[in-house]
Amino acid sequence: MIDVLVIGGGNAALCAALMAREAGASVLLLEAAPREWRGGNSQHTRNLRCMHDAPQDVLIEAYPEEEYWQDLLKVTGGLTDERLARLAIRASSSCRDWMRSHGVHFQPPLSGALHVARTNAFFMGGGKALVNAYFRSAEALGVQVRYNAPVDAIELDGERFVAARIGSERIAARSCVLAAGGFESNRAWLREAWGRNADGDWPADNFLIRGTRFNMGVLLKFMIEAGADAIGDPSQSHCVAIDARAPLYDGGICTRVDCVSLGVMLNRNAERFYDEGEDFWPKRYAIWGRLVAQQPGQIGYSIIDAKAMGRFMPPVFPGVRANTLPELARQLGLDDATFVRTIEQYNAACRVGTFDHTVLDDCHTEGIAPAKTHWARPIDTAPFFGYALRPGITFTYLGLKVNEHAAVHFGGKPSANLFVAGEMMAGNVLGKGYTAGVGMAIGTAFGRIAGTQAAAAALGRPSHDDIGEKQHATS
Template sequence: MVDVLVIGGGNAALCAALVAREAGASVLVLEAAPREWRGGNSAHTRNLRCMHDAPQDVLTDAYPEEEFWEDLLKVTGGITDEKLARLAIRESSRCRDWMRRHGVNFQPSLSGTLHLSRTNAFFMGGGKALMNAYYRSAEALGVRIRYNAPVERLELENGEFRAAWVGKERFAARACVMAAGGFESNREWLREAWGQNADGEWPADNFAIRGTRFNRGVLLKFMIDAGADSIGDPSQSHCVAVDARAPQYDGGICTRIDCVSLGIVVNRNAERFYDEGEDFWPKRYAIWGRLVAQQPGQIGFSVIDAKANGRFMPPVFPGETASTLEELARKLGIDEATFVRTVRAYNAACRIGTFDHTVLDDCHTEGVVPAKTHWALPIDKPPFRGYALRPGITFTYLGLKVNEASAVHFSGVPSTNLFVAGEMMAGNVLGKGYTAGVGMTIGTAFGRIAGAHAAAAAQKQGVEHAAA
């Protein structure tokens, strides 16, 4: 029997394992994926949103707690637990030195990365390097790791953890941290969550899964069925607009289309359907997957002209290019006349002030619906470019309800030795919406919290057994 069992192999899981081991606990990690695919969705990440009151190495200016909180409040529409959200925010200000001790290096934000030099610390080498550093540190500290070990069920007794099962193999522990991800790779569950639309389509069938194929929500479903308190809407998720040619799994960041705020987006009927300049892209990029999912055929088209060149991070696939709007419409497979009419109406509505993509500028539209609130420039300088879009799910928000110790609850009563971190509880903070890097903030904060409390619970249980 080990002291702490950690189920999962991404950022939250490894943070929990490292903290528990530092506290003196023996730790075993069960990772569903094979070694070459370890790390879950964290391997696809790039940065961590961090509170800081003054410039810090790779972070510029200041990003105080209240501003972080207001940013989160705005994107979630108030669907967040303020106490838990502020706990994650405060933890983000004191985790980076700990991360460095475990081999994580940081770098300044790259040009075109969503204006994040002030708010987000970027990992040197990205999420893959981050996870490799954590695994190296865990192994050096004596954390045992089992790959190809998907947990199907737990043994529970009155809300207390006893053991986990992988096939016919039983793993007992004094305490457990679950960090096994959401259900985004479970197409049947996505279908159930999203249902059918009026045209009889199943929108979820057209979703790309940006991350790991191993997050099928098996443990999450088991826990909900076992009576654990849940939180969140199963249809809400971190859902961005990705290139329609993206692979079904593991497309990651390089398939995301980041030029939306620099042009217009139309559906397959060649009509605009939302304000492309509503707010800064880091605060709005994660609403566009859901917006596209609500369009006919779950398809959209991001259209820009030559003025946008160099102002966004280009995706891995080149877009369709054309010297005329009519040619671009043909290449995108949408109606030429309607598309040209849509673009011309938008162009005529543009009220050009001083364009500045780094601020909420005064370039806007008048007399067209939907309006474009900022960065509205006519699409009139060839070559024109278009990217076909479809929804890309990063992670789902349905999860398990927790307290400040990240303990799982059963009928409102927190377990004394079962904890949860990462995507499996992110819905406590993210009821809807997203802002760049906050998923890693939640995973890092509650992974460390869960690991510390699991180690303490294991120690307490060990003392009690010894006394008995």
């Protein structure tokens, strides 16, 4: 019998498999996707948000625990478990050497992402390179890997794990780590979570899935129906406003359009609907998908002028370009009179001070709702550009409740040999909102905890209260 069964193939699953194997356990990892699509949403990531008290290799200055916590608290609106959040924050300060030992390399951020050089460590080659490095290391250490292996049921004895099932096949193990992702690719479940709008339409029908097509939530649904304690709102997710021309699945990070804070965002009625300059883009980009989802037809339009060009990471697809505002409106399919009136009202409300996109500057609007509190400059310099945006879901926040040992709970009682990591438990920390790189921080921290705990359970070793903190020390 295998010691530790890991279900999933992304960052959290791989961290768990590596930690369990390093602890001396035999490990089998089951990945639902074929080999060429392995890695779940982690293949689309590019960085890890890291706490640090002084400059470290690719990180500049300092990003102390309390600032990190306040950033997380702000974006979640308090919907977070502080103990678990701080555990992940502290773990982010000391995991990089362990990651390097398994073949992950880091690099300074590209010029378009210098605003996160203090807070985020970027993977050389992005998430795909990270996933590939982990798989190579896992296989070299003797972790068994099976692809095209979607688990659809778990056999339990009370709160204890007994076996996993793939159809009629039964796979027993002494302990198990669940890291199979959320349900963002399950259109029926998204419909159920979002319901119908006032017009009787299904908003979720207009969502794009910027992550993996294999996260159907089958295992998550099974566990909840089997009595595992759930946490989180099924309608909450990492939901970004992405280019409306993106593919239905696996568009990844390149579908993001990062110029929202440099211009205005309009809905289908050519009206503004939220403060585009509320805060720095890495702290606010993930609210815009949900905001657009609440607009008519689940579509929005980011409008900028020539002054904004060169100030944001260029998207893959060029924007619609025009020399006049009415021409731009017509190309975007918006009413040109309303469009021009909205832009002119915004321009008149701008109070331009010293524009600086790297700080919360004093360029703001007055006498208009919604206000734009920073980086407000008139849109008056041709050529003008527009990007049509739709909600792009990366991962959902509904998950399984855990403690600091990443144990799955049943009726408030933690399982002794069943653990969970990654998107399947991220809702413990992310009740709503997002800030760049925190998903990888959660997945890395709890993946490593889950793997350590699963190995201890399988090998009959004691589980110490402080293991969640100690195991993050440099290998």
